[in-house]
Amino acid sequence: MRIAEGVYSIGQSKGGHVHAYLFEHGDELTLVDTLFDTDAALVVEAIARIGRSPGDLKHIALTHAHRSHLGGLAQLKRLSGALVHAHEWEADIIAGERLAQPVSMRPSGPLATYPMRIGLAVGRPKHPPCPVDRGLAEGDQVGPLRVLHIPGHTPGSLAFHFEQRGVLVVGDAVASWPRVDAGWPGFNLNEGQYRESLKRLAQVEAEVVAVGHGEPLTEDAAERVHALAAA
Ligand SMILES: [Zn+2]
Numbered sequence: 001m002r003i004a005e006g007v008y009s010i011g012q013s014k015g016g017h018v019h020a021y022l023f024e025h026g027d028e029l030t031l032v033d034t035l036f037d038t039d040a041a042l043v044v045e046a047i048a049r050i051g052r053s054p055g056d057l058k059h060i061a062l063t064h065a066h067r068s069h070l071g072g073l074a075q076l077k078r079l080s081g082a083l084v085h086a087h088e089w090e091a092d093i094i095a096g097e098r099l100a101q102p103v104s105m106r107p108s109g110p111l112a113t114y115p116m117r118i119g120l121a122v123g124r125p126k127h128p129p130c131p132v133d134r135g136l137a138e139g140d141q142v143g144p145l146r147v148l149h150i151p152g153h154t155p156g157s158l159a160f161h162f163e164q165r166g167v168l169v170v171g172d173a174v175a176s177w178p179r180v181d182a183g184w185p186g187f188n189l190n191e192g193q194y195r196e197s198l199k200r201l202a203q204v205e206a207e208v209v210a211v212g213h214g215e216p217l218t219e220d221a222a223e224r225v226h227a228l229a230a231a
């Protein structure tokens with residue numbers, strides 16, 4: 001689904017209605033996150049639908065190293081040879097050398113998110129591992145996207161801003177499934193850092209907020225993020 005000029009949302013119901021985002025810039029494509037499925041078929045289909053081929057994919061950037069967002073990574077790397085980018089803190093999890101840190105099992109938040117919480121606790125299902133080619137930090141650039149370091153959900157969580165098109169990819173800092181919320185309650189490793197990061201995201205005043213779980217916010221997106229940050 002096209003959400004802005006040259007920006008496409010790709011979603012699936014698995015992995016908590018996880019979404020990935022494809023950016024077209026000149027002859028090249030950049031992808032943020034890789035959905036849940038390990039065959040990457042939905043991403044490959046989305047690339048074909050805009051008349052491109054996997055070889056056009058030059059950069060794959062990851063918001064953070066949670067399973068739902070990593071499923072198609074290894075397969076997409078094989079098909080495209082794209083450079084894989086992530087924050088250093090997440091890199092060894094993505095490479096399969098360390099398990100993601102479990103989140104609190106204290107009951108809170110929507111029941112629909114519990115399977116993902118249990119998955120994190122037991123480290124299952126595993127994603128096909130893939131090495132990270134380049135570590136990202138605040139202010140770096142990936143294709144047309146500027147990197148914001150937004151720790152809290154995980155220490156190496158990143159957001160990606162396509163300023164020209166008013167699109168901000170926020171990973172799990174905001175969710176729109178099962179409801180619009182400041183992420184999934186109970187899923188932040190550091191709540192204090194997370195609140196500061198959410199305030200930063202509100203200051204961007206993006207027209208479109210592309211979330212990790214659920215449909216991107218395309219109406220009153222900046223106002224909604226401000227409201228979540230103020231709550
Ligand atoms: Zn996450």
Ligand SMILES: [Zn+2]
Pocket residue numbers: 066068069172212213
């Ligand atoms: Zn997630």
